Amino acid sequence: MRIGVLASGEGSNLQAILDQAHGRDGVEVVAAGSDKPGARALERAQAAGIPTRAFPAADHPDRRARDLAIAAWLEAADVELVVLAGYMQLLDRAFLARFPGRVINVHPALLPAFPGIGSVEQAVAYGVKVFGVTVHFVDEGVDTGPIIAQRAIELPEARDPAEVRSALRPLEHALLTEVVRLIARGAVAPDPEDPRRVVVGRYGAAE
Numbered sequence: 229m230r231i232g233v234l235a236s237g238e239g240s241n242l243q244a245i246l247d248q249a250h251g252r253d254g255v256e257v258v259a260a261g262s263d264k265p266g267a268r269a270l271e272r273a274q275a276a277g278i279p280t281r282a283f284p285a286a287d288h289p290d291r292r293a294r295d296l297a298i299a300a301w302l303e304a305a306d307v308e309l310v311v312l313a314g315y316m317q318l319l320d321r322a323f324l325a326r327f328p329g330r331v332i333n334v335h336p337a338l339l340p341a342f343p344g345i346g347s348v349e350q351a352v353a354y355g356v357k358v359f360g361v362t363v364h365f366v367d368e369g370v371d372t373g374p375i376i377a378q379r380a381i382e383l384p385e386a387r388d389p390a391e392v393r394s395a396l397r398p399l400e401h402a403l404l405t406e407v408v409r410l411i412a413r414g415a416v417a418p419d420p421e422d423p424r425r426v427v428v429g430r431y432g433a434a435e
């Protein structure tokens with residue numbers, strides 16, 4: 229399965245995919261794109277020999293035009309699955325139409341709680357005691373697509389968002405790479421009787 233990854237920042241989730249999924253079980257990362265030309269994620273991809281490209285907003289008349297340029301670039305690489313790994317932009321519906329049911333995202337909260345940006349800060353401020361991460365299909369809303377998998381951690385004393393983020397990071401990396409490998413294996417499918425529900429074979433079989 230040919231994968232395109234979009235990332236805006238550090239790229240630790242991209243690195244996890246490169247280290248734990250790329251080149252195995254039919255998973256191949258063939259493109260890594262970013263809205264930020266200086267993103268560390270692009271350096272990580274280049275170091276792994278993956279073609280990269282930046283799509284800064286200033287190079288395009290609007291977001292839709294930028295997103296269509298990204299879609300065309302991914303299509304030219306024959307990408308079958310788009311992974312948003314810390315991509316901090318909303319994608320235009322025209323982009324999603326090019327990859328129907330084939331865009332996934334990792335989010336550092338137990339959706340539907342705390343969607344959008346600043347989710348860890350919001351969860352800490354709310355006083356939650358169980359934190360977690362979600363991998364979901366992307367639809368036109370903000371972190372509203374059908375949930376593929378979630379993983380939780382109890383942090384009853386949490387007061388520092390940075391500490392929570394550090395605790396969540398390994399969960400994200402494990403869950404995202406697991407889902408990528410499951411999708412490549414054909415083990416992830418929408419429930420034909422309920423489009424909100426995603427059926428996942430061998431769920432929990434962490435590598």
Ligand code: GRF
Binds near residue numbers: 235236239269313334
């Ligand atoms: C992750 O916490 C992801 O859930 C969020 O942005 C962060 C990206 O981290 N959407 P990285 O760039 O993969 O290190």
